[in-house]
Amino acid sequence: SRTALAFLANPWKLWASGSLPHQRAVLRLAFTKPLPYCKNDGYRTADLSLPFKLLQGLKTQDLRMVEPRGFEPLTSAVRLQRSPN
Numbered sequence: 001s002r003t004a005l006a007f008l009a010n011p012w013k014l015w016a017s018g019s020l021p022h023q024r025a026v027l028r029l030a031f032t033k034p035l036p037y038c039k040n041d042g043y044r045t046a047d048l049s050l051p052f053k054l055l056q057g058l059k060t061q062d063l064r065m066v067e068p069r070g071f072e073p074l075t076s077a078v079r080l081q082r083s084p085n
Helices: 002-009 011-015 020-030 050-060
Strands: none
Touching: 002 011, 002 050, 011 020
């Protein structure tokens, strides 16, 4: 849905709304479990939900554009001749 895509595009916008129900929804949708907290060190690394893991994977990959010739394999040029009829 459009709302889910808007959330994935910018979860901060929903968080910054200041609405407690919205902020709770962000936490539930962005992380698989409650944020780990250590009394001496503060918050620890959180486990992201699947959509954010996928987006993070796209960000860290070496993405390149497709070659100008495209995906199709190169084929030799075959000349077709018309029959004399």
